[in-house]
Amino acid sequence: MTDSLQKNGLHPEKKYRFISLRYRFILITSIMLMLMLGTLALVLGMLQTRTIRGKIEEQGMAIAKNLAAISIEHLITYNYVALEKLVNQAVKNPEILYVIIHDKEGRVAGYSKRPDLQNKVLSDKVSLTAVEVKEPLISVHSPESGGIPVMDVAVPVYLPGSRDRWGTIRVCLSLELMRQQIRQTLWTILILGSVALAIGTLISNWAAQRVTRPLETLVKATIEAARGNLKQKISIHTRDEVEILASNFSFMIREILAQKQQLENHLKEIKRLQQYAEKILDTMSDGLLAVDMNKIVTAVNPAALAILGIPPGHTVKGRSVLEFFDKNTQFSAYILQSLENPSGPNQREIHLQQGEDTRVLLAGSGVLESDEKNSRQLIFNLNDITALKRLEAQIRQTQRLADLGTMAAGMAHEIRNPLSAIKTYVALLPGKIEKPDFLEKFQRTVPREINRLNTLTEELLELSRPPKYNFRLTDIRKLLTLSIELLETDFKASGIDCQWDIPNELPKVMADADQLEKVFINLMQNGAQAMPNGGVISIHVSCKNTWVVIDFRDTGHGFSAELAQNIFNPFFTTKAKGTGLGLAITHKVISEHGGQIEAKSKKGEGCCFSVSLPGKQA
């Protein structure tokens, strides 16, 4: 069947029963003819039954009434012999099965061909009903022995002008004749019908062929087309819908041919891209692992196997990703978490223990969307940053040593200067102690330098002390306003115009208000100090995503890009005064608030310190 379906161009998966159009046409015509014949037979049969039955009823009634008329005298005189003769004469009619005459008492006075029943009382249902009838009664019943139904006509016998019943005449007529006639009619219909059916079938076959031949040509063309022959020419000239169909089909297969060519080109391109992608995957140093929502690995590249420490040649694809990793590892947890929440934060550093070594992976994931949720896949990008991390640590170490050197140099410088002053005064002290100017200078300079050292020490302590913050939800606008108010007087005195732009609705920030206030004041003072001849300090607050960004901008002398790199380093300062620890402390505070600080400047164009703090939604 499948072969034939394929042969006929139908899809084999759909289990349709193929019946050609021609046979359908013949079948429908034949069925219609048969239905018509059946209906005709039924109607004629019913009409004939009614007519013949009516005639039989009339006949039976006439015979019974006739018998009633001629038997009344014999019934009155109980002349059973005469009645027997009557019934036996009446029953000579082949359509009459039997005739019974019951006397007044209901006994059989005459029963055709059954003298043994004379004088008996019949107890069958039909007889019991018949002997009681007051009016002529016609009943059709089946004989107890089965067979063709018979018609029993029962006529009561009355004396003329009297209501005294003297007996009952029963005539039982065979309905066989009726059946025969109906059968004859039906045979006639059947024979004529068979001829009509045969002719009808031939005609419908001829008509169907006329219609279906071009269609068959078309079907052959479609089969050819289905086999791939799209270059054929279809020429059907029936001047009807079939011709239009054929023309449209020709157009369609030409279109298909063009599309096919295009598709082939696309396919080549796709194949090339596929190979390209495969090569990339194979050669890339980043690992790539694709997992479906059922945690089954759908793709993995050699780099991923190497990163994950899975020996090459090990079957990974099609197996659960959890088979290769302990559930408690970071990597497993990461994968499970990503699968549960594919759209969540997706880049993470993961430490993967491999024997005694620990690898650091930078893992990221992306969702490969699909129409069905279950067939979605997650593609994990695994970047082995172990070496990078090591290098980073080394750089950090080197930087720390360099920073320490810078700091030590700065510190030595910072300490040496006051110490030199103090040393000088202390050395001059014995000789000039008597001099009041010296003493005055001594008293003025030495404590000042000591204070300076003290301040330096405190700031150093501040910088190096482990933080002790009292974090609370803090209103930045309020804090900034307070800070500006504190410095406003100084700014005016220094000829500085302070401008600010702080939106009313700002996310609150988890912060230690005191520390943050110090930072803000420090940044504004730094700005003020950069404009000894006055200028403008502008404070601009904005919201970027969940971050609160505060820009402190001045119109001072600014600094170079190199300076900007070192500006947050301890002991780095451009000012004559100052320890060079203020911005380092500021950087530390901001960092410890989870924020960032950035300095942007160009020489002579002022600078801008941009503080970003993570906001908390109310």
Place this chain on the structure above:
Amino acid sequence: MNQSSLFSFFFTSFFFLSLVILPGCTNQEEKEITQKAVSEPVPVLGGIYRAPLRSNPATLDPAYVQNEYGVSIVKQLFDGLVRFDPYLSVLPALAETWQVKEKGKVYRFTLRKNARFHNLEPVTPKDVVFSFNRLLRADPPPAVLPHLLKISGAKEYRAKTLENVPGLEIESDTVFKVRLEESHVPFLTALGMYQAAIVPQKEVIRLGNNFGNHPVGTGPFRFVSWDGGKSVHLKRFEDYYAEPAFLDEIHYKIYPGGQDPLVLADFQNGILDEMAVYGDVREKLANTKKLQWFHRPSLSLFFYGMNLKHPNLANPDLRKALSIAVDRTAFVNQIYKGRFEIARTILPPGMPGYNPLNRMEDNNPDLARRHLNRSSGKTMKDQPELEIVSALQFPRVEKELSMIKDFWAGLGIKLRVKYITDWEKFEAYLRSDSVQLYRYAWFADMPDPDSFLYSLFASESPTNFMKFQDENVDRMLLTARGIVDPVERAKMYQKIEATVIDSAPLIPLFYMSVDRVYQSYVKSVNVSALGAHTMPLNKIWLDKSSRND
């Protein structure tokens, strides 16, 4: 779907459609043909038919035959002017045609030209007149006599005051007239009675009293031999005026005194082709296959007649008491296995004049006792012993009479049984004054109540063994004969019956039926309500193929 499966679908559909609209065409037709073939076999000539006679007939002269045994033979040997068909309608026999003139007073008969006696002499009006004259002077008087006496001058002829009957006039070689004194409706029917058979004048005169032993008739069979008490042989009469009989011969085997077991044994051994069904014959033959059983009610009555002239039975109340005391249902059920309809009237159902309202009381011992007490002041002990006479003597009859004895013993009446198995002697005893009760069955000679009521109760009737005499009844019987309207006539007979029943001259017991069994090969049996003994056997034929089975 390929082409062949499509066509198979198509024709299957058509086939089922045909089945729906044409149920059972062919079967039914075949069945009918078979039935026709079975129901219409072609009669074949030949064979000897063997029938039993349960008593040796006294004579075969139709004028003197009195019992059914003689009748059954006479019916084969003799024809009358008319005959009865199986429905007892009158049909032409020797008379080809007739005319009824002068309001039923004149009958003009034309004889068949081809009718011949067994001696091949043609049947002439002279023979007819001779036959009638002979009957008019026959003694004992035949049953047909009362009808023949209606012929003008017949009474005078019987009284021998005239030497010929003026009512019988010969017109030509084939035509003669019968003039009646008055219209007599049953006259034509009476001519179908077996006694009214036409006999050859020459032969009767030649043979004299011996005619009864060497009968010559016009019937379909001719007499061959009669071995007294043993057998009677008849042969087909080839020159029969109508269609000749199919049978070659008829052999009657005589079983004097009944001899039921012997009859049954012979039937079982295939020596007999038919027998009457009585007693337990049906049970004994139950295992014999292919027998043809025949049952039909007959115009007959089985009764106990009572001699009204006998001092023991003169009192009507006593007679009523005897009748009322009998439980007929038990009687029929126990003795006759319920085969017969119990009788409470004289006329059997089917006989014109039958009236179910004329029924006698039955099985009422209290009423019987009241009648008995009224009959005489006698105590029960003083009741005379009654005597009943039976022509048959075998266990069933004895059982029957024993049961009757028991019924009447309840009334304190004793019964003595007398058996006279010789029919002639039996009938002679019935005619005597000493008869008291007698066991008797009456079969109508013709389907006319006259054949019952006149024959049994008319003062003049030779078969009035009850010696019933009632002028009123005699008058009504004669009047009834003249009534043309059948309904009026029937009413008259109902009245006569009621009058007779009132004086209870008989104890009706049951209406007899014709119950016979035939061998399977015996065909065309058609028994009328008058009984099998009245059936001419010329239509019977033997199916040899069936016999060989």
